[in-house]
Amino acid sequence: MNAIDGLLHGLQSAITPTNLLWLIVGCLLGTLVGILPGLGPPATISILLPLATGFDPATGLIMMAGIYYGAKYGGSTTSILLNIPGESSSVVTCIDGYEMAKQGRAGQALGIAAIGSFVAGTIGVIGLTFLAPVAADVAVNFGPPEYSALMVFALLLVIMLAGDSMLKGFIAMFIGLFLSTIGTDLFSGEQRFTGGQIELAGGIEFIALSVGIFAIGEVLVNIEDKTEHKLFTVPSKLRELLPSKKDIKKSTPAMLQGGIVGFLIGILPGAGSTVASFVSYIIAKKTSRTPEEFGKGSIEGVAAPEAANNSETGGAMVPLLTMGIPGSGTGAVLLGALVLYGLNPGPLLFHEHADVVWPIIASMYLGNIALLVMNLPMVPFFAKLLNTPYKVLYPAILLISVVGVYSVNFSIFDVGLLVVFGLLGYVMRKLDIPPAPLVLAFVLGPIAENSIRQSLLLSDNSPVIYLQRPISATLIGLAVVLLLLLTFGRRARKVREQVIEIDA
Amino acid sequence: MIRIRQLLTVVLAAISLVALAACGSGGGGGGGGGKAGPVEVVTHNAVGGGSDVFTRQMIKVMYENKIIDTNWPVRNVPAGDSIGAMSYMVDRKGNAGLIAQVTPTWLATPMTVANAKVSLADLTPITLVATEPQVIVTNAKSPFNSFADFVNAAKAQPDTLVQAGGSSTANDALTRLVLQDTLGAKWKFLSFEDTGSRITALLRNDANIMLGSASDVSEQVKAGQLKVIAIVGEQRLDTFSDVTTTKEQGIDSSKVPVQFRAVMGAPDMPADAVQKYQDDLSKMVETDDWKTLTNDDGLVTQNLQDDKLTAYLKEQTDIVGGLLQGLGLRKDQ
Numbered sequence: 001m002n003a004i005d006g007l008l009h010g011l012q013s014a015i016t017p018t019n020l021l022w023l024i025v026g027c028l029l030g031t032l033v034g035i036l037p038g039l040g041p042p043a044t045i046s047i048l049l050p051l052a053t054g055f056d057p058a059t060g061l062i063m064m065a066g067i068y069y070g071a072k073y074g075g076s077t078t079s080i081l082l083n084i085p086g087e088s089s090s091v092v093t094c095i096d097g098y099e100m101a102k103q104g105r106a107g108q109a110l111g112i113a114a115i116g117s118f119v120a121g122t123i124g125v126i127g128l129t130f131l132a133p134v135a136a137d138v139a140v141n142f143g144p145p146e147y148s149a150l151m152v153f154a155l156l157l158v159i160m161l162a163g164d165s166m167l168k169g170f171i172a173m174f175i176g177l178f179l180s181t182i183g184t185d186l187f188s189g190e191q192r193f194t195g196g197q198i199e200l201a202g203g204i205e206f207i208a209l210s211v212g213i214f215a216i217g218e219v220l221v222n223i224e225d226k227t228e229h230k231l232f233t234v235p236s237k238l239r240e241l242l243p244s245k246k247d248i249k250k251s252t253p254a255m256l257q258g259g260i261v262g263f264l265i266g267i268l269p270g271a272g273s274t275v276a277s278f279v280s281y282i283i284a285k286k287t288s289r290t291p292e293e294f295g296k297g298s299i300e301g302v303a304a305p306e307a308a309n310n311s312e313t314g315g316a317m318v319p320l321l322t323m324g325i326p327g328s329g330t331g332a333v334l335l336g337a338l339v340l341y342g343l344n345p346g347p348l349l350f351h352e353h354a355d356v357v358w359p360i361i362a363s364m365y366l367g368n369i370a371l372l373v374m375n376l377p378m379v380p381f382f383a384k385l386l387n388t389p390y391k392v393l394y395p396a397i398l399l400i401s402v403v404g405v406y407s408v409n410f411s412i413f414d415v416g417l418l419v420v421f422g423l424l425g426y427v428m429r430k431l432d433i434p435p436a437p438l439v440l441a442f443v444l445g446p447i448a449e450n451s452i453r454q455s456l457l458l459s460d461n462s463p464v465i466y467l468q469r470p471i472s473a474t475l476i477g478l479a480v481v482l483l484l485l486l487t488f489g490r491r492a493r494k495v496r497e498q499v500i501e502i503d504a
Numbered sequence: 505m506i507r508i509r510q511l512l513t514v515v516l517a518a519i520s521l522v523a524l525a526a527c528g529s530g531g532g533g534g535g536g537g538g539k540a541g542p543v544e545v546v547t548h549n550a551v552g553g554g555s556d557v558f559t560r561q562m563i564k565v566m567y568e569n570k571i572i573d574t575n576w577p578v579r580n581v582p583a584g585d586s587i588g589a590m591s592y593m594v595d596r597k598g599n600a601g602l603i604a605q606v607t608p609t610w611l612a613t614p615m616t617v618a619n620a621k622v623s624l625a626d627l628t629p630i631t632l633v634a635t636e637p638q639v640i641v642t643n644a645k646s647p648f649n650s651f652a653d654f655v656n657a658a659k660a661q662p663d664t665l666v667q668a669g670g671s672s673t674a675n676d677a678l679t680r681l682v683l684q685d686t687l688g689a690k691w692k693f694l695s696f697e698d699t700g701s702r703i704t705a706l707l708r709n710d711a712n713i714m715l716g717s718a719s720d721v722s723e724q725v726k727a728g729q730l731k732v733i734a735i736v737g738e739q740r741l742d743t744f745s746d747v748t749t750t751k752e753q754g755i756d757s758s759k760v761p762v763q764f765r766a767v768m769g770a771p772d773m774p775a776d777a778v779q780k781y782q783d784d785l786s787k788m789v790e791t792d793d794w795k796t797l798t799n800d801d802g803l804v805t806q807n808l809q810d811d812k813l814t815a816y817l818k819e820q821t822d823i824v825g826g827l828l829q830g831l832g833l834r835k836d837q
Contacts (some may be wrong), residue, residue, distance in 0.1 A: 046551035049560070050575050140704045144694075184585070186695045189616060189673040189833050196618060198584045269700060324723055325700030326552070336552030340560055344800075346723020409583055454694055458666065458710060 003130050010358030014366060019059050023363050026063035027370050030070020035078055037086035037211050038404030041071040041330045049337065057341040058356050062363040064337055068330050069121060069313045069364065073371045076113040076306050077382055081106055082397050084215040086404070088206060088443045089273035089309045092281045094214055095161070095436055096294065096301030103297050107241030107383035112251050112299050113306040114375040115243065120259030120307030121368040124314025127263040128321075129361060132350075135267045135315070136322040142268050144454035145465050149475035150268075151448035154275050156482050157282050158437045158444070166486070168433045176438035179204055180445030187453060199413040207408050208417040209442060211401045213435045216418065217425020219394050241380040243299070251303035254284040258307025265308075266315025269327035273312035274443050277305035278436075314364065321357055323347055543576045546604040548589040550582040554699075554717070558765060558801070559605040562633070565793045571784050586610045590622040593770050600777035602770040603630065608761060611817075612673055612824050618835040624817070628769035630778055631785045632808040632816060634798060636763040638679060638715045638736040639744065643706050644729055651734035652753040654713055658689040665691040668702040668711035676715040678827045679736065679760045686756050706730060717763065718743045718802020736760055743802040761823050765803070766813070782809050 013019075033044045045052075045064050052060035078084040080097035093113070100109040127135070142150075155173065162169025182193045183203030194200035243251075258280040265276035284304035285294045294301045316327040324345035326332040338345045343353050350357055388396075405418045428435055459465035467473045545563065549556040559578050566572045581589040586609045596602050604610075604627065614620040640651050648654045658665050669676040672695065680693055694711055696702045699720050705711040707729060714721075718741060724730040725744070732744045737760070738751045750757045767785060769778060788794055789805050798805055808816055828834045 042551055046580065049551070050577070053560075053564070140707050143705065143708050143710050184671070186671050186697060189671055189831070191617070198587050198617060198620070201584045201587070201617070202582070269698075319700070323700070323703075325704065326698075329550070329552075332550070332552035334552070336557045336560075339557050340564070344723050347727035347729060348723060409588075411583060450695075450697070454696070457692060457694055 006354060006358040007129055007362060009354075010360075010362030011365075013058060013355070014062060014359040014362040019062050019359070019363070020366070022055070022059050022063040023066045023367055024370055024374075026066020027070040027073075027367055027374060030067035030072075031074035031371070031374065032070075033067070034071035034074020034086065036404055036407075037078060037084050037215075037401065038207050038407040040087060040408075041067050042333045043407070044071075045330070045333045045337070049340070052337065053340050057343060058359045060341065061334070061337060061356065061360050064334055065360055065363060066367050066370075068334070069310070069367050070371060071330075072121075072310050072313055073114060073117050073375055075309070076117070076302075077110065078400075080109045080113065080302070081382060081386060082215060082400070083218045084397070084401060084404075085210045085439070086207070088210070088439070089277045089305075089312070091210060091214075091274070091436055091439050092161070092277045092305040093302060093309070095281075096296075096298045098218075099295070099297035100299065100302065101386060105297065105299075106386055107379050108243045108247055108299060109302045110379045110382055111241075111243040111376065112247060112303045114372060114379065115248065116251065116255040116258065116303040116307040117310040117375075118368050118372040119255045120262055120309075120311040121313060121371075122365065123256070123259030124263045124266065124311030125361065125364045125368070126314075127311070128314040128317050128364070132318050132322050135318045139267050139269065139319045139325075140323070141471065143469075144451040144458065145469050145472040146475070147268075147270070147447060147451035148455050149466055149472035149479070150275070151444055151451060153475050153479040153482070154279070154444055155441065155448065156479055156486065157278060158440045159486070160282055161278060161436050161440070162434050165432070168431075169437050172428070172433050172435065172437040173441040176441030177445045177448075179209065179438075180442045181449070186450060197413075199411065203446075204417060204442075205405070205408055205411075205414045206443065208405045208414045209421050210439050211405055212418045212421025213425035213428070213439060215397055215401050216422025217429055217435065219397055220422060220426040221429045222390065223394065241383050242376070247299050251300050253287065254280075254300040254304040255307045257283055257287070258304040259311040262308030262311035263315040266312030266327070267318050269316075269319050269325055269331075270447055272316055272327055273309050274440065276308040276312050276315075278440060280304040280308035317361075317364075320345065321349060321360075324349065542574065543572075543601045543603065544579050545576050546579050546581055546589050546592060546602070548582060548586040548604075548607075548609060550580055553582075554719075555605055555607055555765075556580060561797055562605070562788070565791060565797060566784060566788050569788070569791045569793060571787045571791075584613070584617075586613045587617065587620060587622060590614070590624070590626070593768075594622050594626050596770050598772045598774070599770040600774050602773075603781060604768050606766045606768045608675055608763060608820065608824060611821055612678075612828060615825055615828050615836045616673060616833045620836060623836075624768075624821070626771050628771060628773040628778060629813045629817065630767045630769050630773075630781045630809070632764055632766040632806050632813050633785060633789065634765050634803040634805050636717045636765060636801070636803050637739065637741060638676065638760075638763060639718050639721065639732050639741070639747070639802065640713055640715055640734040640736065640750075641706065641721050641725070641730045641732050642713050643709060644731045646712065646731070648712070648733055649731075650748065650753050651713075651750055651755060654733065655683075655687050655689050655755065658691045659687075662690040663692060665713070666694050666711040667691055668694050668696060668705040668714045670697075670702075671695055672831065673828065673833060675761055675763050678824065679715055679757075681827055681830065682760050683755070683757065686759065703730070719800065722800070722802070737762075739804060741802050741804070742799050759823060761820060761827065764806075764816075764820070766817075 033039050044067055075086050075090045076093050078086055079090040079093040080101050083094055083098040085091045085094050097109045159169040184201050185192050261280040262276040266272040281304050284300050285291050288300050316331055319325040319327050320331045326335045335345055405414050455465050466476055545559055547555045547559045563576045567575045581592050593604055610624045614623040642648050702714050706714055721730055732747045735741050735747055735749045736757050789807050
């Protein structure tokens with residue numbers, strides 16, 4: 001069956017009243033859990049598994065896929081409104097999204113996030129439909145040396161997110177890398193920096209770290225400022241709450257670029273969507289006509305990472321459906337669901353169970369449309385929430401944060417971590433150290449460490465392995481160029497000046 | 505005021521959703537001694553992990569064959585790689601409605617943690633349902649057609665061939681230690697966090713062999729990407745019936761730790777409750793659905809109970825404990 005036949009056949013079987021109903025239920029539930037930090041798609045799908053395994057496989061999987069991409073749409077909402085990134089791929093959205101909300105442009109930010117998600121989500125599914133076999137090859141050929149090179153490249157980009165001071169970006173990144181080493185070492189089985197705490201054996205919970213540093217830190221700083229005036233000014237007219245034609249036109253290149261980058265990087269199991277979101281942010285910044293707006297509430301700075309985050313859904317389905325290899329937590333749950341349905345996910349899934357696979361892919365097109373229709377009307381409502389006086393808003397943020405973090409592992413220890421990282425976030429804001437590099441380095445650290453150690457084990461500690469393999473050699477080359485730019489570029493002089501200032 | 509109300513509505517909705525989630529995953533917790541009370545099954549995997557899926561499959565077989573009349577809820581306690589799950593059980597002493605699906609990880613992890621407050625010995629043994637013999641696979645194009653071929657190559661060139669696997673305390677890593685010791689061969693071990701990366705490492709030829717369960721690799725084998733070169737142990741598997749065992753290839757693997765799947769209850773579980781679960785599981789292993797499942801997943805039905813189970817656990821504890829000791833990872837003594 002070729003792709004077009006398969007897709008048409010899939011659409012035909014996906015468009016039944018039952019399937020559509022459960023698709024919408026899935027999208028709705030996904031949006032809700034995406035909005036809340038903590039309770040993510042894996043937990044939601046697992047709660048629904050007993051119900052869903054009673055369905056016919058296509059229906060059940062369509063609903064679960066709906067939860068997956070619904071959560072991606074919803075994930076941007078709390079990032080933009082409350083500076084709470086619910087997952088690692090929303091961290092970058094916080095940078096400009098929350099700035100826009102502070103300027104009273106939350107509606108535009110939410111609107112462009114929904115539109116960007118739709119455009120890029122569709123690009124991702126098109127990629128999945130037509131490029132799956134090629135893309136699967138790329139994913140297989142991405143081994144430890146390739147991941148190491150990608151991570152070196154990505155960590156250099158992370159510093160570029162730092163804003164004015166690269167030195168502070170470095171500081172944030174190193175704290176993040178350090179925090180990521182806490183836990184059980186994969187290679188030796190030793191506990192590192194856990195202080196004998198069993199709760200830390202599996203590492204620090206990401207949600208506790210990101211919500212603490214972003215949301216709690218922000219609340220603490222604002223409480224200290226004792227702002228009596230309204231934090232947010234929200235226009236009352238409906239029309240002013242949605243992105244204008246000009247906004248959309250300005251963001252179109254960012255959305256398309258994000259869509260393509262998201263799919264390409266999303267194919268790689270592991271850090272796909274996180275890396276994709278900030279790579280496309282950096283590309284958008286470098287190609288924008290108004291790069292100075294980035295970090296201060298640029299609408300392109302919201303469109304690009306949100307787009308990348310959503311087209312990743314299509315990319316992440318590639319290794320899952322073509323090889324039976326899940327690229328993320330949600331992928332693993334979907335894999336489990338496939339097994340429970342008696343469909344053994346693997347290289348033969350497309351051949352043996354085309355009747356199930358194509359309707360799932362078809363449902364992703366429909367889901368994107370459903371989510372756009374569902375989300376756009378909600379935008380003014382969400383944007384107006386920010387009119388809430390801070391006396392109500394802050395306790396609400398704290399409540400959502402605590403409940404969200406607790407609900408991940410039902411662990412009080414994680415809530416304690418939330419407090420610690422909230423204080424860290426506060427101190428960092430006081431010292432003007434940007435939080436995004438810390439959080440991203442925390443996510444990338446283990447992948448970088450594991451893949452570097454794996455590569456060196458393969459090559460008996462010879463670094464030449466990075467240059468022997470074409471993909472990793474190319475990435476290392478890019479990283480070197482980037483490093484030279486960072487060292488001898490205009491901004492580097494600034495860093496040197498800062499260092500001199502500190503020395504003096 | 506209206507806006508405050510709007511906000512409150514959202515917050516309330518949020519809380520109720522989270523509460524719903526909490527109930528959904530933990531709803532069957534209570535129980536407390538009652539025989540007919542709800543049953544909850546604990547696994548140390550997150551949803552979608554091997555143990556989680558197996559637990560759900562087992563419940564599905566029992567439910568669909570009307571051995572049990574409710575679809576028992578599964579509780580995932582992934583914290584601390586089985587320590588969290590065990591603590592959850594220990595905190596609910598005497599609960600007749602609380603059982604767990606236990607794997608060798610539950611034996612090994614508490615040994616590697618200093619001052620662990622829990623160990624597998626705290627739980628009430630019920631039944632060792634099945635063992636899951638490891639299979640050894642290579643890339644379909646690899647020159648090795650048996651594990652003996654691989655061992656000979658490894659002897660000729662020590663420390664050049666590569667086994668892809670999990671963490672250094674996982675079963676496949678411990679198996680390598682035993683085999684290297686008994687065979688006098690040496691090869692490298694490349695740790696990956698998930699099975700998917702181990703398989704792609706074989707496909708890329710970064711690694712030469714991998715040890716895993718039959719269900720991990722059966723699809724790749726069917727697709728002609730990987731081939732099975734040996735079954736670890738003495739018994740052939742129905743799933744790959746033409747593949748010889750390590751014993752047949754002249755390799756002694758009697759000291760290899762075995763991947764098992766057991767069901768154990770909360771500490772001090774009443775004897776009548778234990779009996780009831782044993783009866784249910786004994787019925788389960790007789791059903792056709794179970795036979796299909798074991799065939800697909802490459803499991804060997806054991807149904808060990810009481811003394812036999814205790815003896816088996818004792819033997820495995822000694823094997824795993826000795827290996828961890830040798831690695832210097834034993835922290836519980």
